[in-house]
Amino acid sequence: MQLTFTDYTLGASVATALVLTAPEVLVATGDALTDGESLHTFLTEHALVPGDRPVTGTDVDEVRALRTRVRDVVVAPDEEAIVDGANQLLRAARTVPFLGRHDGTWTWHLETAPESTLADDLAVVIGTGLLGTVAALGPARFRSCESPSCNGIFVDTSRAGRRRFCMPQVCGNRVNVANFRARRRELQDRRGTGPLDAG
Numbered sequence: 374m375q376l377t378f379t380d381y382t383l384g385a386s387v388a389t390a391l392v393l394t395a396p397e398v399l400v401a402t403g404d405a406l407t408d409g410e411s412l413h414t415f416l417t418e419h420a421l422v423p424g425d426r427p428v429t430g431t432d433v434d435e436v437r438a439l440r441t442r443v444r445d446v447v448v449a450p451d452e453e454a455i456v457d458g459a460n461q462l463l464r465a466a467r468t469v470p471f472l473g474r475h476d477g478t479w480t481w482h483l484e485t486a487p488e489s490t491l492a493d494d495l496a497v498v499i500g501t502g503l504l505g506t507v508a509a510l511g512p513a514r515f516r517s518c519e520s521p522s523c524n525g526i527f528v529d530t531s532r533a534g535r536r537r538f539c540m541p542q543v544c545g546n547r548v549n550v551a552n553f554r555a556r557r558r559e560l561q562d563r564r565g566t567g568p569l570d571a572g
């Protein structure tokens with residue numbers, strides 16, 4: 374697999390998505406990476422085609438182990454630890470970077486060794502993404518989900534950098550609904566009226 378360091382958003386979003394497949398995040402439904410098929414689906418969803426190799430149970434075990442390492446990097450206590458951990462992920466490439474043309478511009482590339490496993494390739498995608506994010510946007514983009522009932526974490530590569538939730542549609546909505554109910558309860562208490570609904 375060949376990558377450039379300039380497009381760090383791919384690796385950063387794969388890092389977030391991978392961590393969010395874990396059972397400690399998906400408490401209700403459990404681990405989303407249970408077999409080769411679910412891993413294959415995960416990869417294709419991120420335009421990471423596993424090539425002509427079949428995705429095996431060993432790949433699944435290795436990617437789950439990688440998932441734990443990636444979570445540790447994202448929640449690392451300081452920027453040195455983040456960079457250290459992400460640099461370690463890059464070692465899976467076992468090759469040296471080279472300068473090549475990318476869209477007509479001289480760009481740093483990294484290509485994983487031919488014998489690399491799927492988890493190695495993924496580690497390098499994620500490592501370049503995390504390092505690129507630190508370099509371009511800073512370590513404050515590595516965050517925990519603000520929903521109090523969620524163990525999710527994420528890397529915010531948005532331009533504004535104001536992302537608060539790991540899964541905005543799920544965790545953001547949950548918090549909005551909770552805030553709405555709390556406000557309504559407060560109003561009811563002030564007015565001394567009964568509850569407006571049972572929910």
Ligand SMILES: [Zn+2]
Pocket residue numbers: 518519520523524525538539540544
């Ligand atoms: Zn969340």
